[in-house]
Amino acid sequence: MRRKLAAGNWKMNGTSAALAELNTLASIHPTPDVDILICPPAPLLSRAANVTAQSQITIGGQDCHTAVSGAHTGDTSADMLLDAGATAVILGHSERREDHDERNEDVRAKARTAMNAGLVTVICLGESLAQREAANTLDIIAGQMSGSIPDQATGENLVIAYEPIWAIGTGMVPTLEQIAEVHDFIRVRLERRFGEGVGRSVRLLYGGSVKPSNAAEIFAVPNVDGALVGGASLKAADFSPIITALEQS
Numbered sequence: 001m002r003r004k005l006a007a008g009n010w011k012m013n014g015t016s017a018a019l020a021e022l023n024t025l026a027s028i029h030p031t032p033d034v035d036i037l038i039c040p041p042a043p044l045l046s047r048a049a050n051v052t053a054q055s056q057i058t059i060g061g062q063d064c065h066t067a068v069s070g071a072h073t074g075d076t077s078a079d080m081l082l083d084a085g086a087t088a089v090i091l092g093h094s095e096r097r098e099d100h101d102e103r104n105e106d107v108r109a110k111a112r113t114a115m116n117a118g119l120v121t122v123i124c125l126g127e128s129l130a131q132r133e134a135a136n137t138l139d140i141i142a143g144q145m146s147g148s149i150p151d152q153a154t155g156e157n158l159v160i161a162y163e164p165i166w167a168i169g170t171g172m173v174p175t176l177e178q179i180a181e182v183h184d185f186i187r188v189r190l191e192r193r194f195g196e197g198v199g200r201s202v203r204l205l206y207g208g209s210v211k212p213s214n215a216a217e218i219f220a221v222p223n224v225d226g227a228l229v230g231g232a233s234l235k236a237a238d239f240s241p242i243i244t245a246l247e248q249s
């Protein structure tokens with residue numbers, strides 16, 4: 001059985017004042033039936049980990065470097081994330097692929113380093129609107145999977161987030177059939193590459209404009225094991241109903 005996961009990506013949002021949202025979330029969900037992961041910006045990581053230490057909420061980073069340490073000004077290593085209290089890291093988010101020109105091989109190298117350090121990696125995949133309109137979605141996903149996911153992936157160290165780029169922060173959401181098609185495709189390819197045991201144990205998240213109003217129907221789609229949520233994860237009042245919908249799915 002795959003344990004469901006509600007993951008929040010705060011992106012470059014939030015200063016110390018935002019930590020109060022974590023307290024609120026923890027008090028609403030003292031014993032959640034699903035895993036809860038919040039990925040705040042790097043400067044908040046250790047304080048977020050302290051705030052959530054007595055709760056069931058875990059903390060993750062939003063990126064890490066391929067190298068273990070060294071002369072990489074402004075970057076963060078996997079060990080630094082762990083040291084700050086993170087247990088996971090988002091890798092290959094489309095905003096990083098676009099803003100920092102990250103290619104599949106960069107994401108794969110980062111994932112290898114993060115897995116070696118003992119972090120759970122949440123690897124993001126997804127097509128652009130032009131790619132979907134050209135009926136290239138599954139080819140793009142296949143290429144991102146083979147290019148970005150390292151061979152050492154297991155059900156414990158890998159989570160995949162399917163995030164159509166055109167659905168991120170836009171309010172546009174694929175149809176439930178489109179989500180099902182991509183998630184089924186990812187599951188089959190994982191089973192083929194890693195074997196049925198590993199392939200069936202990797203959690204597949206949907207991401208892109210998930211809100212309290214659409215969460216339940218998305219969570220009812222087969223092979224959707226949770227969500228990676230951006231905007232609606234910033235406030236406990238928005239994220240909490242998404243967690244509840246996942247618990248009830």
Ligand code: PEP
Nearest residue numbers: 168169207208209230231
């Ligand atoms: C994201 O950036 O991972 C995301 C899914 O954002 P939003 O929920 O705001 O669309």
